[in-house]
Amino acid sequence: MTRSSTQFVPAARVLHWLMAVMVLSMLFIGVGMVASVSEWHQCLIHIHKPLGIAILVLVVVRLIVRLRNPPPPLPADMPAVQKFAAHASHWVLYVLMLIIPLVGWAMLSAGGYPVMLSDSLRLPPIFPVNAAAFAILRHAHAWLAMLLFLTFLAHLGAALYHGLIRRDGVLRSMVGGRAK
Numbered sequence: 723m724t725r726s727s728t729q730f731v732p733a734a735r736v737l738h739w740l741m742a743v744m745v746l747s748m749l750f751i752g753v754g755m756v757a758s759v760s761e762w763h764q765c766l767i768h769i770h771k772p773l774g775i776a777i778l779v780l781v782v783v784r785l786i787v788r789l790r791n792p793p794p795p796l797p798a799d800m801p802a803v804q805k806f807a808a809h810a811s812h813w814v815l816y817v818l819m820l821i822i823p824l825v826g827w828a829m830l831s832a833g834g835y836p837v838m839l840s841d842s843l844r845l846p847p848i849f850p851v852n853a854a855a856f857a858i859l860r861h862a863h864a865w866l867a868m869l870l871f872l873t874f875l876a877h878l879g880a881a882l883y884h885g886l887i888r889r890d891g892v893l894r895s896m897v898g899g900r901a902k
């Protein structure tokens with residue numbers, strides 16, 4: 723795949739915006755799910771698990787696309803500390819998108835619950851049944867999701883700073899359209 727030096731490749735852009743919607747939805751579905759005792763609880767759980775596994779699959783695809791297609795360079799006049807923060811936060815997002823679904827899957831396995839993606843499609847357990855591990859993984863899943871939400875907010879703030887204040891083409895490199 724070829725790329726212009728000022729744009730992410732189309733596959734990276736599609737995956738970015740698709741996963742942004744999926745991950746943000748998952749955060750709200752997750753919080754709504756644990757806060758609800760109505761019939762919505764089961765409904766949200768039935769969305770949460772397959773959507774989480776879809777995020778796991780897509781993040782693997784995205785990492786392959788990312789490693790095969792290096793992103794456009796950040797502006798040369800951007801302070802080194804901001805460049806470092808940008809790169810670090812992107813890798814934190816990748817790692818969280820990878821491990822949160824795995825922790826969710828492992829948590830259900832440790833609790834002895836079947837991980838059903840549909841009425842007939844059941845995923846194998848990835849962790850032995852263990853009540854103490856279930857409790858730890860359940861807390862880890864919630865705390866990692868909170869960290870993902872905070873990192874997402876920082877990422878959104880940085881994108882708006884580039885797009886509205888610096889106007890340096892960084893936001894456009896992910897949105898598409900003509901490069902500056």
Ligand code: HEM
Nearest residue numbers: 748749752753756771774775777822823826827837864867
């Ligand atoms: C990127 C993917 C995911 C995100 C962002 C996410 C996010 C969340 C959030 C925010 C909560 C609520 C935590 C709380 O407030 O206590 C939650 C709960 C939960 N998640 Fe996920 N999740 C993801 C993937 C998965 C996967 C793949 C599974 C299972 C296959 C899963 C299973 C669960 C379960 C069972 C709960 C309820 C835990 C409880 O009862 O306290 N999650 N998730």
